[in-house]
Amino acid sequence: MNSTLPIQHRREFLKKSILAFGGVLMLPSCLKNYTPFVFLTPDEALLLVQICEQIIPADSNGPGATQAGVVYYIDKQLHEVFHDQQLTYRNGLKAFEETCKGLHQKGFEELSWDEQHAFLTRMEQNQLPGQYWEEHSAQGFFNTMIRHTMQGFYGSPRHGGNKDYMSYRMIRLDYPYVIGRNLYRD
Amino acid sequence: MRNQHVNAIVIGAGAGGGVVAKELAVSGLSVVLFERGGWPVFDKHSNDELLSQRTMVLGAAFGPEAEKNPRVYIHADGRRTITTSRDGWMHHHIAACVGSGTVSYGGMAWRFMPEDFKMRSTYGEVDGSALEDWPISYDDLEHWYEKAEWELGVAGDDSENPFGGHRKKPYPMPPFRYDKDGEIISAAAKRLGLHPFPIPMLRNSIPYNNRPACIMNRTCVGHQCPVDAKNGTQNTVIPTAIASGNCELRIYCKVAEILSDEQNRVKGVRYFDARDRERIQTADMVIVAASASETARLLLNSKTRYYPHGLGNNHDQVGRYWQGHAYTGAFGLFDFDIKSYTGPGATFGLCDFVHNVDGMIGGGMIANEFNRMPYLFSQTRPPGEARWGKGHKEFQVKNFRRMSELHGPVQEMPMYDARVMVDDKVKDHWGIPVAAITGTRHPVDHENCKFLSARAEEILKEAGAYRTWQSVGGRGDTGGFQHQCGTTRMGHDPEKSVVDKHGKVHGIDNLYVADGSLMVTGGGFNPVLTINALGYYVANEIVKSWNS
Numbered sequence: 001m002n003s004t005l006p007i008q009h010r011r012e013f014l015k016k017s018i019l020a021f022g023g024v025l026m027l028p029s030c031l032k033n034y035t036p037f038v039f040l041t042p043d044e045a046l047l048l049v050q051i052c053e054q055i056i057p058a059d060s061n062g063p064g065a066t067q068a069g070v071v072y073y074i075d076k077q078l079h080e081v082f083h084d085q086q087l088t089y090r091n092g093l094k095a096f097e098e099t100c101k102g103l104h105q106k107g108f109e110e111l112s113w114d115e116q117h118a119f120l121t122r123m124e125q126n127q128l129p130g131q132y133w134e135e136h137s138a139q140g141f142f143n144t145m146i147r148h149t150m151q152g153f154y155g156s157p158r159h160g161g162n163k164d165y166m167s168y169r170m171i172r173l174d175y176p177y178v179i180g181r182n183l184y185r186d
Numbered sequence: 187m188r189n190q191h192v193n194a195i196v197i198g199a200g201a202g203g204g205v206v207a208k209e210l211a212v213s214g215l216s217v218v219l220f221e222r223g224g225w226p227v228f229d230k231h232s233n234d235e236l237l238s239q240r241t242m243v244l245g246a247a248f249g250p251e252a253e254k255n256p257r258v259y260i261h262a263d264g265r266r267t268i269t270t271s272r273d274g275w276m277h278h279h280i281a282a283c284v285g286s287g288t289v290s291y292g293g294m295a296w297r298f299m300p301e302d303f304k305m306r307s308t309y310g311e312v313d314g315s316a317l318e319d320w321p322i323s324y325d326d327l328e329h330w331y332e333k334a335e336w337e338l339g340v341a342g343d344d345s346e347n348p349f350g351g352h353r354k355k356p357y358p359m360p361p362f363r364y365d366k367d368g369e370i371i372s373a374a375a376k377r378l379g380l381h382p383f384p385i386p387m388l389r390n391s392i393p394y395n396n397r398p399a400c401i402m403n404r405t406c407v408g409h410q411c412p413v414d415a416k417n418g419t420q421n422t423v424i425p426t427a428i429a430s431g432n433c434e435l436r437i438y439c440k441v442a443e444i445l446s447d448e449q450n451r452v453k454g455v456r457y458f459d460a461r462d463r464e465r466i467q468t469a470d471m472v473i474v475a476a477s478a479s480e481t482a483r484l485l486l487n488s489k490t491r492y493y494p495h496g497l498g499n500n501h502d503q504v505g506r507y508w509q510g511h512a513y514t515g516a517f518g519l520f521d522f523d524i525k526s527y528t529g530p531g532a533t534f535g536l537c538d539f540v541h542n543v544d545g546m547i548g549g550g551m552i553a554n555e556f557n558r559m560p561y562l563f564s565q566t567r568p569p570g571e572a573r574w575g576k577g578h579k580e581f582q583v584k585n586f587r588r589m590s591e592l593h594g595p596v597q598e599m600p601m602y603d604a605r606v607m608v609d610d611k612v613k614d615h616w617g618i619p620v621a622a623i624t625g626t627r628h629p630v631d632h633e634n635c636k637f638l639s640a641r642a643e644e645i646l647k648e649a650g651a652y653r654t655w656q657s658v659g660g661r662g663d664t665g666g667f668q669h670q671c672g673t674t675r676m677g678h679d680p681e682k683s684v685v686d687k688h689g690k691v692h693g694i695d696n697l698y699v700a701d702g703s704l705m706v707t708g709g710g711f712n713p714v715l716t717i718n719a720l721g722y723y724v725a726n727e728i729v730k731s732w733n734s
Contacts, residue, residue: 055574061583081244081272117575124574146574147565151243154560155236159244167560171586173527 036072038079039086044093045071048145050109051096054120055149062170065149065161073152073161085144092141095132102129188466192216192434194728195455195469197441197484200286201714202701203475204419205334205721206728208426210473211433213729218467219427220457223249223282224437226289226420228410235559238408239281239290243561246271247409248290249282254615257479260624262663268612275667278510278623280477284437285420288714292407292530292556293388293416295340296711297331297719300324300351301541302548302597305707309547315599315628316507317547320706321678321687324351327719330726334718335386339394339417342386349381349537359391362400366526367590368533368554374649375536382534385553388417388714389530395422406530407556419718439465442618444472444488444497444697452497452697458616471696471728474703475721478508478666481703482606482673483621485684485691496608498674498691501681505606505673508625509708510666514635514659515552515593516643517568518651523587531557535594539638540710547630550710552594552642560586568655590651592642596635597708598665599628606673624664631660669713671702688731689724700724 037045049071058064065071078086100108100119108116122128126139152161162168165175196207199221207219231237231247238247245252252270259267259276269277281287301308303320311317332355334340341359344350361384364372372382389400389411400415414421427433438460445466447453454468474481482505486496498504525531535553543549558566563586564578572578604625612620639656646654677683680692689704691697700721702713709716 056579057576059576059579061579077244120574147243149574150564151236151561154564155244156234158234159236171560171583173560173586 037075040071040075040078040089044089045075047093047097047108048074048089050116051120051145052149052152054116055146056153063166065153067163068153068161068166069163070149070152070161073155073159074148076160077148082148088136088141088144092136092144095136095138096141099128099132099138102132189218189468191468192218193470193732194218194473195220195467195471196473196475196700197455198286198474198476198480198701199284199419199424199435200280200475200477200701201288201419201717202721202724203473204285204288204424204427205718206473206475206700206725207433207435208423208430209722209725210728211427211430213732215432215729215732217427217433218469219424219433219435220439220441220455221282221284221435221437222440223284223286226283226285226410228412231409232412233403233405233409235405235408235561238405238559239287240408240556240559241562242272242274244272246279246281248286250279255279255282255620256612256614257620258609258612258622260622262626266622278479278666278670280479280670283420284424284435285418286477288388288418289410289416289420290408291388291418291714292532292712294532294535294553294712295335295342295386295388295715296551296709297351297353298324298327298709298711298716299349299537299541302707302709302711305548308541312547312599312628312630314601315630316602317600318675318677318706321676322723327716327723328352328354330719330722331715333722334715338388338419338422338718339390340386340388340715341391343384344386346383347381347537349540349542357386359394362387362389362391362533364533365528365531365554367524370524371554371590371592371645371649372534375534375645378645378648380536380538380645382536385532385535386715390415390417397421402528404527404529404531404557405559407532440616440618441476441484442487442616444474444484446488446490446492446497450490450492450693451695462616471698473698473700473724473728475699475701477701478670478673478703479606479621479623481699481701483608483619485674486606486608487619497697498684498694500693503675503682503684506602506604507600507672507675507706508604508606508623508664508666508670509598509600509672509705511550511595511669511708512598512627512631512635512660512665513593513668514550514596514639514642514657515555515591516639516646516654516656517566517589517591518643518646518649519568519585519653520588520590520649520651524590525557525587527557527587529557531555539594539641543637546634546637547599548597548707548710549634550594550596550638552592552638555591555593563589568653590646590649592645593657594638594642595669595710595712596631596638596660597710598660599630600672600707601625601628604664604666623666625666627660627662627665631665632658633660635660669702669708671705671708671713674699674703675706676704677706688727689720690727698724698728
């Protein structure tokens with residue numbers, strides 16, 4: 001697994017996200033309570049960024065979910081389209097963090113890369129302790145996050161993710177897309 | 187202001203309704219064509235995969251609006267789920283815009299085979315299924331197929347297909363050439379003794395109808411064409427209808443109910459206009475072409491003294507025999523780039539496994555599949571492959587251009603209990619009870635799918651795929667997920683069907699159906715050209731009886 005952790009600490013996350021997402025985040029420091037997210041709280045966003053980066057990690061093939069701005073996709077769509085899933089995320093991320101603290105006595109962000117991966121694998125196989133997951137299924141929530149991460153990473157940049165079509169470049173799908181020009185046979 | 191009385195109301199500007207409106211209008215009848223959506227606008231969605239008709243995760247680019255148009259899906263175990271168009275296949279929806287699915291489809295222009303109209307005579311009674319013959323034959327539709335091919339515009343050449351019905355006239359445009367995987371895999375199919383040939387396509391291979399030739403746009407299927415080279419009713423027959431001066435297209439109008447008089451004739455419709463005002467439109471006749479689900483819903487919601495359970499429904503037939511296609515096939519991975527991602531990606535098909543296989547009832551055409559764009563591709567993996575993490579990404583990077591697939595529509599066996607009802611609680615934005623869809627599948631569907639997927643896998647292996655796997659359809663809850671049809675069955679017996687052989691509702695002189703609802707069985711092919719042909723056929727019957 002990838003040994004260089006993309007994000008270790010909150011401060012670093014905020015710094016990195018400012019570097020990664022540029023313009024809109026260059027704000028006067030007097031706006032202390034400013035958050036770039038419309039639905040997620042900063043803590044939820046921080047947690048989700050790390051989950052998404054596990055789902056699509058940066059590696060030698062190219063950038064991962066963080067750089068593509070997947071968390072912005074999910075946040076935007078929870079606000080604009082996925083209204084019925086707002087509670088899934090709100091309760092799900094809370095249960096996620098509680099489960100993690102219960103199992104490891106520390107937050108997900110403090111786990112090593114491999115520990116994070118193992119945790120998500122248990123979640124995928126529905127093997128997390130059930131007491132934190134009474135309202136939502138842990139497995140179901142993980143499946144939802146996988147789907148949304150893929151949408152944010154591979155969908156059109158106009159929805160918040162796939163910054164500069166970076167995933168298209170990764171899979172050799174030419175861009176920018178010029179109607180009538182993208183015709184080629186190898 | 188009151189609406190002026192007209193000769194005919196057509197409900198639904200899709201594959202059937204667009205054709206009927208045009209035929210009536212050019213024959214001199216005054217027509218109001220109702221469409222619940224608006225004109226499709228390319229710039230609203232462009233090449234956006236997440237809004238396309240292929241995924242719809244952020245909404246259906248061509249409508250209907252998710253929040254305003256819920257439906258109820260009743261699972262086999264009785265659970266009821268309220269769905270919206272964002273729920274994809276489970277919502278069974280049809281695009282809601284001028285042209286409907288003919289705007290966003292891949293454009294395969296198949297004629298059904300003669301046997302598709304005679305399923306019961308060909309295969310006998312199938313235990314548990316309501317398999318029947320159509321009251322009309324391939325010969326009755328042949329002329330109208332031809333008219334659809336020439337008026338809408340089809341590119342093709344079926345000279346190498348030994349299995350089709352006869353045709354009097356060739357296609358108006360030459361076929362499209364194969365893309366790279368089409369060339370490789372069709373050659374393999376030939377080596378196996380099969381008969382691949384170019385898919386007939388409702389796209390311009392040469393300039394046609396004053397519109398340009400196809401540019402092979404990779405995001406073709408699921409999207410509108412940016413250069414208008416894909417032929418639907420929105421850029422062919424509907425403009426002709428409007429240009430005749432006899433047809434008014436009324437968009438963003440939602441028909442709630444068909445109104446009847448005391449003599450058991452229909453006299454018009456009650457509808458909500460673009461500003462949600464309740465309006466009445468009267469006419470001498472009404473033609474319903476709102477898709478198999480919405481046509482049935484509208485009839486069921488139109489109750490009269492003679493028809494307390496909905497128009498044409500005194501024998502509990504409206505909404506039954508709900509069918510679609512069970513898609514099935516196989517995937518293959520190659521050790522070289524096999525996908526060129528020229529659009530739309532489906533180029534050859536073969537009919538060797540429709541009606542020509544011992545022990546199989548019906549079957550289906552198979553073709554190389556339309557392009558999968560990156561998100562859809564990320565949801566496609568061989569069994570056991572990682573769905574996330576480094577493994578996901580490696581597969582995506584390595585195989586995006588190296589995976590090919592053969593898939594096809596297997597016709598589902600019609601089932602008496604597979605049906606569209608109206609829900610007694612859930613209502614849409616306009617307060618109209620919504621469609622509730624339920625039913626079970628016949629085991630034959632899955633057996634057919636297993637057979638076809640195995641054949642598809644053999645072809646991919648012969649083509650050199652180093653790893654293959656099947657995706658076998660035909661299981662699970664109700665069918666009808668794609669290519670819905672069958673809900674106002676055509677037949678001679680008023681107790682076992684809803685409309686007669688001319689598309690006229692039994693017992694009502696001036697109410698017709700002209701869409702996929704008429705289809706007794708769904709055929710092993712994409713149905714649009716058959717729906718077009720039925721539109722011409724029904725309209726011709728209407729004009730004949732109008733003139734007499």
